[in-house]
Amino acid sequence: MSEFRKVTEETSHYRHLEKMSVTDVLQNMNKEDKTVPDAVAEAIPQIEKLVSAFADKMLAGGRMFYIGAGTSGRLGIVDASECPPSFGVPYGLVIGLIAGGEKAITQAVEFAEDSTENGWADLQKHFINDKDVVLGLAASGTTPYVIAALKECRKRGILTGSLCCNPNSPVSREADYPIEVVVGPEFVTGSTRMKSGTAQKLVLNMISTSIMIQLGRVEDNKMVNMQLSNVKLVDRGVKMVMEKLALTDYEKAKDLLLKHGSVKKAVQAMNGSL
Incomplete structure (x- = not known):
């Protein structure tokens, strides 16, 4: 060296x-x-x-x-x-x-x-x-x-x-x-x-x-597994769910997100029910 x-x-x-x-x-x-x-x-x-x-x-x-x-x-x-x-x-x-x-x-x-x-x-x-x-x-x-x-x-x-x-x-x-x-x-x-x-x-x-x-913690360019630890991150997550599921209802997307705990899980749950 x-x-x-x-x-x-x-x-x-x-x-x-x-x-x-x-x-x-x-x-x-x-x-x-x-x-x-x-x-x-x-x-x-x-x-x-x-x-x-x-x-x-x-x-x-x-x-x-x-x-x-x-x-x-x-x-x-x-x-x-x-x-x-x-x-x-x-x-x-x-x-x-x-x-x-x-x-x-x-x-x-x-x-x-x-x-x-x-x-x-x-x-x-x-x-x-x-x-x-x-x-x-x-x-x-x-x-x-x-x-x-x-x-x-x-x-x-x-x-x-x-x-x-x-x-x-x-x-x-x-x-x-x-x-x-x-x-x-x-x-x-x-x-x-x-x-x-x-x-x-x-x-x-x-x-x-x-x-x-x-490790699969990012999809496209989004942090789909981020923790929903404040209002800003919840809002970001809601918009991701709306985009991925083609939803126009903010409150519906928010309910899905909070129910499943992450963008990835919310999207998977909805896609699985289709």
Whole structure:
């Protein structure tokens, strides 16, 4: 493997930010942010390999774990928490873990990411096994909490992936399916919550959404299994039912939706009665 270069810690292309006007700060940040989708596009072949492998395991009954620290860990928790309401999958199918535990979601927990034992211990709390898959999230690619957890997974035959923003990183060496999205130096030197965080969010969207499509949780372009957890989602669901069943009566469609609990089940019930 080529020499490891910590691009995420390299000096910003911009100097004396404190002397810039607000307009210049915003325009320059936006200029940098525009480069992120291009970096993600270059990683699509890596993402595709991971999605295909992870989806196969999940179709066979496995779960997906995200494990990370700091911003990376928080992004994993956000993505995992949005899968049940969006796609109607059970809580526990996609699980986000962060170094330092629940406190670390809102507060920095000092040195939590430096533990080489807690990552695997956190996975064990969920009785992880070789049916499951684990995606290690580390912008730097050097987080001990993540690297050690992936290493233990591989020892036990658990499929692993990684997502980082430095090329040829240590975390990639511990992953069966590494993804490296190299976005370059941050606008504020070393602040990986910026471009690196944006890149990770984009890739997590791609991974979870494409896997859910493979799991049959989307039909056409609709979230037909979404949870009906608020008025907005109920209204969206009613309109889907009306479209799929060619109904013009909103209240009838709403009654069907609420009776059966999801767009998919409501449509299946009506089609079965025809």
